[in-house]
Amino acid sequence: MDLVATSAPARAPAATRARAWPSGAVIALCVGLTAVATLRKGAFYTPDVVVLPLAAAALAIVRSRRRLASAEMLLLGFAAWWLLAAFAWGDVGRALPLAGSAVGFAAALRVGSHASTGERKAVLDALVAVGVTVALIGLGGVVFHHYPLAMPAQGLWRLAGPLTYANAAGLLLAISALAATALRGDPRWVRVLLFLLLAALVATLSRGALVSAVAGAAFLGRNERRRLLWPTAVAVASVVAFAATASHHGAQPVVLGAVVVGAVVAALGPPRVGSRGTLALAVGAAAIAVVVVPLALPAIHLRTGRDGVDERHAEWVAASRQFARHPIAGAGPEHLLVLRSHGGFDVARFAHDEPLQVAAGGGLVALALLAGAGRAIASRARRADPLQRAAMGALAAFAVGGLFDFAWHLPGIAMTAGWMAALTQGRSDAQPLP
Numbered sequence: 001m002d003l004v005a006t007s008a009p010a011r012a013p014a015a016t017r018a019r020a021w022p023s024g025a026v027i028a029l030c031v032g033l034t035a036v037a038t039l040r041k042g043a044f045y046t047p048d049v050v051v052l053p054l055a056a057a058a059l060a061i062v063r064s065r066r067r068l069a070s071a072e073m074l075l076l077g078f079a080a081w082w083l084l085a086a087f088a089w090g091d092v093g094r095a096l097p098l099a100g101s102a103v104g105f106a107a108a109l110r111v112g113s114h115a116s117t118g119e120r121k122a123v124l125d126a127l128v129a130v131g132v133t134v135a136l137i138g139l140g141g142v143v144f145h146h147y148p149l150a151m152p153a154q155g156l157w158r159l160a161g162p163l164t165y166a167n168a169a170g171l172l173l174a175i176s177a178l179a180a181t182a183l184r185g186d187p188r189w190v191r192v193l194l195f196l197l198l199a200a201l202v203a204t205l206s207r208g209a210l211v212s213a214v215a216g217a218a219f220l221g222r223n224e225r226r227r228l229l230w231p232t233a234v235a236v237a238s239v240v241a242f243a244a245t246a247s248h249h250g251a252q253p254v255v256l257g258a259v260v261v262g263a264v265v266a267a268l269g270p271p272r273v274g275s276r277g278t279l280a281l282a283v284g285a286a287a288i289a290v291v292v293v294p295l296a297l298p299a300i301h302l303r304t305g306r307d308g309v310d311e312r313h314a315e316w317v318a319a320s321r322q323f324a325r326h327p328i329a330g331a332g333p334e335h336l337l338v339l340r341s342h343g344g345f346d347v348a349r350f351a352h353d354e355p356l357q358v359a360a361g362g363g364l365v366a367l368a369l370l371a372g373a374g375r376a377i378a379s380r381a382r383r384a385d386p387l388q389r390a391a392m393g394a395l396a397a398f399a400v401g402g403l404f405d406f407a408w409h410l411p412g413i414a415m416t417a418g419w420m421a422a423l424t425q426g427r428s429d430a431q432p433l434p
Contacts, residue, residue, distance in 0.1 A: 026063045027119055030056050030111045034415040035130045037104065038172065039162045042410030049096045053104035053411050060110040069113070071376035071421075075106040078362075078369035082333055085362050089332030094349075098333065098358075101414030108415045109377070112422025120423055124179055124387060127416055131176020132193055134161040135200035138169055142203050142242060143256045145249065159203040163410065170209025171401040172413050173201040175394040178216045179420065181224035182390035188267040194231035195238075195266035199259060202239040208404025216397030221389045230270045238262035312352050319351035322360040330363035350409075354402035374399070381424040391423035 037043035037052045068076070079102040086095030112123060138161030141149025148164040150157045158166040177197040183190045201209060217225055241258035322331045334349050334357075351357040359367045383389045398417035402408045 023063065024119055024122075026059050027111060027115060027123060030059050030108065031123055031126045031419070033059075034104075034108065034127070034412065034419065037415055038130055038134065038412035040412070042163045042165075042168055042172075042412040043100065043104075044097055044410050044412075046093075046096065049100045049411060053100040053107065053415070056107035056111075056415060057103050060107040063111070069110070069376070071373045071380075072106045072110055074369050074373035074376060075102045075109075078102050078366060078373065079106075081366055081369060082362055085330055085366070086333045088329075089335065091332065091334075094332075094334035097409040097411070100411040101408055104411040104415040105418035105421070108418030109422045112419050113425050115422070120387060121184075123419055124182060124391070124423065127419055128176055128180045128183060128193065128197075130416070131173060131180070131197055134163065134169060134172060134176070135196045137161050138173075138200050139196070139203065139255075139259055143253070143259075144251045156205060158205045159200055161200070163412070166204045167206045167208055167405040168407045168410050168413060170201055170204035170206030171212055171398065171405070171407045172416065173197050173204065174209050174213035174216060174397045174401070175413070175416060175420065177201060177213065177228075178220065178393040178397055179390050181220060181227050181393070182387040188269070190227070191231050191266045191269060192263050194228065195235050195263055196259075198228075198232055198235035199238050199242075199262060202235055203242045208401060211404065212397040212401040215400040216393035216395075219383070219389065219393040219396045221383070221386060224386060224389055224393070231266050234262050234266045315351045316353055316356060319353070319356045319360040323356070323363070326360075326363055328363045328365065330359070330361045330366060333361040335361060350406040352405050354406060354408045357406065377421050377425070381421075383424075388424050391420040394420040395424060 033052050033056045037048065040048050040052075043049050043052045079099040082095050082099045082102070083092060086092045112120070115123065137149055138159040140146070141161065142157060142159050144150075145157050148160055149162070151160040151164070151166055152158075153166065159169060160166045161169040163169045163172065177194060180190070180194050180197060183193065201213060217228065220228075238258045238261070241255055322335065325331065351360060355367065355370075358370055377395075381388075381392055381395075383392055395417060398408075398413070398420065407413055
């Protein structure tokens with residue numbers, strides 16, 4: 001008779017026992033806080049800007065006793081320096097949005113970094129669901145031209161959703177669409193979800209968000225990019241109806257019809273070459289090009305022209321001058337920028353370029369802390385599976401999006417990006433403690 005030697009399982013080293021990986025309940029609560037922050041105007045305003053990031057940080061601290069990772073320490077150091085700089089200049093309130101974003105990002109990164117495979121998939125599904133919710137609410141705002149779910153700018157109605165700001169909504173939708181390329185399940189439903197996210201993204205008419213989405217797509221794998229092609233084509237064709245009615249007043253049922261038809265076409269998938277579906281698709285594309293595109297040209301011209309670029313340039317120049325005067329410690333968070341234009345002066349709070357905003361407000365110290373955190377995250381990021389590649393693309397979109405607006409100031413978006421950073425570093429074999 002064969003004998004099998006058995007022994008009690010080896011006791012984990014003290015360092016391992018001291019590290020408590022987050023449970024599913026803690027992850028669910030933290031994802032829930034992220035959803036609340038996103039749907040409540042991105043948690044940009046008080047008390048959300050303080051309460052929600054701190055609540056997420058409390059969950060991260062209570063559950064995990066491991067030492068802070070370098071990225072987490074640098075992010076918290078940045079938040080502390082940002083608040084200290086604001087205190088020195090006498091206006092702490094203006095520092096709260098970006099400090100809250102740094103704390104929220106660090107909390108999501110800490111909670112999610114040691115999630116198990118199943119938990120990582122659940123986190124991705126939940127965050128995509130939040131993005132789809134933003135898309136549906138925003139599309140409703142565009143259909144009914146309801147402010148602030150849609151916002152009039154340059155005479156055009158742009159999707160803003162519950163974030164109430166088109167450029168911020170566009171960045172969140174870009175992050176969500178890139179993350180959705182890793183969804184598993186019925187391909188028809190995945191295509192519909194991607195279509196809704198991409199159609200809503202284009203309906204924001206946000207140039208920066210579109211550039212961010214393209215930049216993030218470069219980090220996807222070949223299969224993930226292929227999954228984007230058909231929903232993207234259908235979304236662009238459908239949103240021509242949005243652009244054609246963007247300057248009209250009142251409800252626009254044609255937009256609702258375009259969304260419904262687009263969702264059906266996306267679900268059906270691309271037709272086979274030479275089939276009747278291909279002929280029908282060609283006829284439909286020709287009809288859109290001949291009838292609808294000419295109506296959309298004024299809106300397209302407005303959003304592809306220089307309108308708004310000169311104002312942004314003036315803000316960038318003003319922020320650069322502010323940084324040059326206070327290069328080490330900065331001139332204080334969101335210190336008013338003095339703009340020179342048309343022989344006069346104006347003021348602005350935001351530079352609409354986050355690295356430049358950080359440099360102007362917190363100097364080289366703040367910039368070094370933030371850059372160090374980014375480098376620490378990038379050094380541990382992996383692209384071993386579709387989920388990690390999708391999260392990497394979403395995180396890249398968040399980083400690029402900061403070059404065009406102040407979207408990093410919304411803790412809801414920053415917390416979402418923190419989860420994406422965690423998913424790029426999560427070990428596929430990690431198992432949570434009971």
